[in-house]
Structures are given as structure tokens and as C-alpha cells.
Amino acid sequence: MYSLSQLCQRVVMRFSCFCGFSRSLCSQNGGIDDGFISIEEYLSGIEKSPELDFSLDENEKPTNDPPSSSENMKNDSPGESANFEGYYSQQNFSSRRNFLEEARVDAKIALAILQEDGPGFDAKSALDESEIRVSGLVVRQVLVGILKMINYTNKNRCAKMGYKFFVWSGQQENYCHTVNTYHLIMKIFAESEEYKTMWRLVDEMTEKGFPTTARTFNILICTCGEAGLARKVVERFIKSKTFNYRPFKHSFNAILHSLLAVHQYRLIEWVYQQMLADGHAPDVLTYNILMCTKYRLGKLDEFHRLLDEMGRDGFSPDLHTFNILLHVLGKGDKPLAALNLLNHMKEVGLEPSVLHFTTLIDGLSRAGNLDACKYFFDEMDKHGCMPDVVSYTVMITGYIVAGDLEKARGMFSEMITRGRIPNVFTYNSMIRGLCMAGKFEDACLMLEEMESRGCNPNFLVYSTLVSYLRNAGKLSQAHEVIRNMVEKGQYVHLVSKFKRYRRC
Numbered sequence: 001m002y003s004l005s006q007l008c009q010r011v012v013m014r015f016s017c018f019c020g021f022s023r024s025l026c027s028q029n030g031g032i033d034d035g036f037i038s039i040e041e042y043l044s045g046i047e048k049s050p051e052l053d054f055s056l057d058e059n060e061k062p063t064n065d066p067p068s069s070s071e072n073m074k075n076d077s078p079g080e081s082a083n084f085e086g087y088y089s090q091q092n093f094s095s096r097r098n099f100l101e102e103a104r105v106d107a108k109i110a111l112a113i114l115q116e117d118g119p120g121f122d123a124k125s126a127l128d129e130s131e132i133r134v135s136g137l138v139v140r141q142v143l144v145g146i147l148k149m150i151n152y153t154n155k156n157r158c159a160k161m162g163y164k165f166f167v168w169s170g171q172q173e174n175y176c177h178t179v180n181t182y183h184l185i186m187k188i189f190a191e192s193e194e195y196k197t198m199w200r201l202v203d204e205m206t207e208k209g210f211p212t213t214a215r216t217f218n219i220l221i222c223t224c225g226e227a228g229l230a231r232k233v234v235e236r237f238i239k240s241k242t243f244n245y246r247p248f249k250h251s252f253n254a255i256l257h258s259l260l261a262v263h264q265y266r267l268i269e270w271v272y273q274q275m276l277a278d279g280h281a282p283d284v285l286t287y288n289i290l291m292c293t294k295y296r297l298g299k300l301d302e303f304h305r306l307l308d309e310m311g312r313d314g315f316s317p318d319l320h321t322f323n324i325l326l327h328v329l330g331k332g333d334k335p336l337a338a339l340n341l342l343n344h345m346k347e348v349g350l351e352p353s354v355l356h357f358t359t360l361i362d363g364l365s366r367a368g369n370l371d372a373c374k375y376f377f378d379e380m381d382k383h384g385c386m387p388d389v390v391s392y393t394v395m396i397t398g399y400i401v402a403g404d405l406e407k408a409r410g411m412f413s414e415m416i417t418r419g420r421i422p423n424v425f426t427y428n429s430m431i432r433g434l435c436m437a438g439k440f441e442d443a444c445l446m447l448e449e450m451e452s453r454g455c456n457p458n459f460l461v462y463s464t465l466v467s468y469l470r471n472a473g474k475l476s477q478a479h480e481v482i483r484n485m486v487e488k489g490q491y492v493h494l495v496s497k498f499k500r501y502r503r504c
Contacts (some may be wrong), residue, residue: 011086022199044429099137106132107141114146114161127168130151134182139165143184150191159192166477183219198223204474209242214254222260230264234271239276245343256289270291291324303328317351323359328364335372338364352383358391365398374396389415393426400433409432421453428461440477443468443474447481461489468496 010272073126107128119124131137142165150247152186170177189198202220206212217237224233234255237243245254253276261266275282282290287310294303310317317325322345327388329338342352357380362371377395380387381462392415399408412430415422422430427450434443443465450457464483482498486490 005166021168022147025292025450031150087126102133103135103141106134106138107145110138110142110165111145114165117161117164123164124168127165134169134175136175136178137174139175139177139181141170142169142186143181143188147184147188147191150188150246155192156194159189159194159197162192163197179205179213179216182210183215186216186219191220191256194205195223206242212240213244214248214258216259217243217255218261222262227402230259230262230267231270234259234267240272249283249285251469252278252280252290253283253285256286260289260292263296265293265297269297269334269391282313284310284318284321288318288320291321295324295328299378319353319356322350322352323356326356326360327363328358331366333369333372335364335369335375338376352385354380354385354388356392357383357385358388358394361391361398362394364396365401368402370398370402386418387415387420389423389426391431392420392422396426396433397429400429400436402434405433405437422450424450424455424458424461427455427457428464431461432468433462435465438472440469440472440474442463444477444481456490457485459494464496 022274065183110127110448113123113126113130116126143162143381144164149215157484162185162415165176166181182201186198186201189195189201198220202212202216205216206352216476217233222232224230237251237255240251243251243254245251248254248257252271256268256272256275256279259271270290272282272286275286287306291303291306295301296308307339310321321342325341326338327336329341338378342360345352356378361373361376364370377387377391380391392411396408396411399405399411408430412422412426427446431443431446434440434446447465450461462481466478466481469475469481482495486495
């Protein structure tokens with residue numbers, strides 16, 4: 001098996017002869033996991049879900065005809081033409097604004113009616129009498145509103161509300177559900193743990209002629225993966241004749257892509273074998289997913305073989321391939337090899353982005369090489385890459401883990417000065433660091449600051465602070481944090497996870 005430094009040399013030598021590069025596989029906005037960057041997040045950035053985008057396209061062309069023809073416009077004077085364009089633009093904007101406002105009002109009315117549903121109140125009749133103008137926008141806003149209000153205590157009620165509105169809206173004239181609408185109601189059932197009903201919706205979709213898409217598969221695999229049914233979901237979609245796998249090259253790539261997002265590495269290996277048996281050849285996306293999988297499973301020899309095979313098949317590394325390699329070199333504490341790889345990227349016309357530097361810094365941080373982390377962090381600015389909140393969070397977390405609170409504080413102050421707004425993971429790392437240093441008052445003040453800046457603490461933040469306070473014997477302060485959390489209605493269903501806490 002080759003060493004990581006040899007790997008870098010082989011990458012530079014093997015791929016320098018290629019001049020073409022494949023399409024970028026992901027957006028350049030990465031995610032973090034507990035303050036750390038996650039390689040799978042970047043591979044999961046191809047497909048933006050349309051379900052949560054319930055605004056209209058800003059570039060959407062108006063459907064109403066203008067008050068005069070284009071031929072007449074040509075004969076108008078410049079002043080008249082400008083007046084016409086201003087009138088047309090004003091009318092279009094006004095019409096659009098009215099439509100959006102009406103949709104918001106109708107969605108608000110529908111949600112209010114649905115929340116009143118119960119004994120003695122017929123929500124269906126109330127919806128019929130409400131004169132709500134059902135449209136795709138209204139239906140999406142109502143279902144998204146229900147999705148946002150789901151929690152542990154009301155999940156069954158939300159599932160019933162969602163399905164009642166879904167059925168009612170589908171019966172209205174001049175409106176038909178779309179695949180995206182089905183995906184939203186499926187998501188509501190998934191969050192409510194109504195798995196059988198969710199599967200019945202998939203059957204209903206196919207019976208009505210709707211294709212199952214990569215988004216459909218993603219919802220099912222995220223849900224059924226937790227329930228231990230992932231293999232059955234995969235087998236169903238492999239055999240499905242209604243699986244619309246676009247924008248992927250074939251159905252196997254769509255499946256592999258979703259499996260990576262839910263860390264089903266063993267299943268990825270099985271699907272790849274099925275893919276080869278079915279006569280499909282891998283492309284750059286396939287190789288990237290497989291290399292990430294082999295690395296996560298600790299199979300570095302197979303990782304190297306895939307890299308060789310990728311070159312033999314005539315594929316050039318794309319931006320994400322380099323990102324994976326930088327992650328491997330960073331975690332292997334090979335800063336010189338990583339620097340050579342970054343230089344090679346520029347030689348072949350690919351400028352390293354914030355994503356690449358941050359991935360490398362994260363790997364080096366995990367390896368404990370904070371001097372190298374700071375070097376590459378400074379290199380970002382020299383290359384015209386402005387460090388983002390993820391970059392700063394990775395550096396701060398690295399210093400916290402190493403016990404260097406002062407440097408972490410310096411980074412935290414710097415990011416605010418440079419206009420980078422800390423996120424929940426940044427605050428969690430800082431609160432953790434302050435607690436590790438015994439500065440519990442400062443940690444509690446950091447929680448208050450976080451809330452005052454509009455950054456809502458997640459359960460991990462509360463759990464971190466409570467755990468350290470308890471371990472230090474500060475039980476009253478720990479209980480105060482929990483009480484404040486409960487009073488705000490946050491994570492009430494998770495209170496039982498705090499041992500020895502009783503609600504009054």
C-alpha cells in the first residue's frame with residue numbers, strides 16, 4: 001500500500017496530461033458537523049430541493065400581454081418607450097406582489113383552520129367555505145408551514161393536518177398535485193414517523209403516472225435507512241421502471257449519491273457491484289463517491305486502485321476529486337504533499353476555493369497540526385479566498401480541542417470584525433472551550449450573546465453547557481439552563497435526555 005505522500009505524487013503525475021475537467025459536482029458552500037467539515041456534504045450539493053423554494057422565479061416572464069404591440073413600440077419616441085416600459089414594469093410588479101400576498105393570506109387562513117380541526121369542528125367544511133384560492137404556491141406554503149411545526153408531541157396531529165389538506169386541495173378545480181407536492185407530504189409523514197402511509201403515497205404517485213425521482217429516493221432512504229429497510233428501498237428503485245433519475249447519468253448514480261449522504265457505505269459497495277453487473281460504466285461522480293466510501297471504510301488500498309482506474313478510464317479529476325484528496329492528505333498530516341497538490345490544481349487551470357482550503361485545514365486540525373492549519377488559513381487570503389464562517393469555525397474548534405482558548409478567542413473576534421457571523425457550531429465550540437477552561441460565567445454569557453444575535457441554540461449547545469456545568473458540580477446553574485430552554489419551548493421532547501432533571 002502506498003503512503004499518502006506517494007499518493008499525492010502519483011496524482012500530480014497521472015493527471016497532469018489531461019486538459020479537460022468534468023463538471024463541478026457540488027456547490028462551494030460546505031456544511032459542518034459539530035464544528036467540523038464533512039466531506040459528504042459537498043457531494044450532496046448537486047441537487048437543490050425545490051420543495052422549500054416557494055417563491056416565484058425572479059426571471060419569470062409575465063403571462064399578460066402588454067397594452068400595445070412591439071411594432072408600435074418601435075415607432076414610439078424614446079420618452080414614450082421609456083414611459084411604456086415603466087408602466088409595464090409597474091403593472092407586472094404590482095400584479096406579482098398581489099398574487100404573492102394573496103397566497104400568503106390564503107395559506108395563513110388554511111393553517112388556522114387546520115389547527116382548529118377536532119371534535120365539533122369540521123375542517124373540510126370550513127376550508128370549503130373559506131373561498132381559499134388553491135394554487136401550487138398556496139399548497140406548498142401550507143405544507144411547509146405544517147412541516148415546520150412538527151415536534152415530538154404533535155407529530156401525529158401534524159400528519160393528519162397535512163394529509164387532510166393534501167386530499168382537500170387535490171379535489172379542488174383548476175389544481176392538480178405535482179411531484180414536489182407529493183414530496184412535501186411524504187416529508188411530513190417521514191418527520192411524523194408515519195412510514196406505512198408514506199409508502200402508500202409512493203404507490204399512489206406511480207399509479208397516477210408521476211415519476212419517482214432522486215428526491216423521492218432521498219426522502220425514503222433517509223427515513224428507511226434509520227428503520228433498517230435501506231436495502232429493500234434500493235432494490236425497489238433499481239428495478240423501478242418509473243424512476244426518473246435526472247440530472248444523474250443513470251439510476252445507480254442517483255442511488256449512490258443519496259446513500260453517501262446517509263453514510264450507507266456498505267450498501268454503496270453492494271450497489272456499485274450491481275451497477276457493473278447491469279452493464280453501466282462509472283463516471284467521475286461514481287469514482288468520487290466510491291473513493292470517499294473506501295476512505296471512510298479505511299480501505300486505502302482500494303482507494304488507491306480506484307484513483308488509478310479513474311485515470312486509466314480517461315477521466316480527469318474535477319474540483320471534488322481534489323477536495324477528497326486534500327481531505328485525505330490533511331488527515332494524514334501531509335501538509336507538503338497537500339501544498340504540491342494545490343499548486344498542481346493551479347497548473348492545470350483549477351483555482352483552489354475556500355472549500356478546498358477549509359477541507360484541508362479540517363483534516364490537518366484533526367491530525368493536530370495547528371501550525372499547518374494557520375499557514376493554509378493565511379494562504380487563503382493570499383489566493384484571494386475570503387475565509388467564511390465554516391473556515392473560522394474549523395480553526396476555532398481546532399484550537400479548542402488543543403486547549404488553546406486564547407487563540408480561539410482571537411479567531412472568534414477576528415471573524416466578527418471581518419463581518420463573518422458565527423453560527424450555532426461556532427458558538428458551541430466557544431462555549432465548550434470556555435467550559436473546559438472553567439470559565440462557566442463566560443460560557444453562560446456566550447449563550448445569551450448567541451440568542452441576542454438571532455442565532456438559536458440547538459440541543460447540542462444546551463447539552464454541552466449542561467454537561468460541563470454538572471461535571472463541575474454546578475447543578476443549580478445546569479438546571480437553570482434547562483429551565484430556560486423549556487420555557488422557550490425548545491427541545492421539550494428531549495428533556496428526558498438530561499439525567500436527574502425533573503420538570504416541575
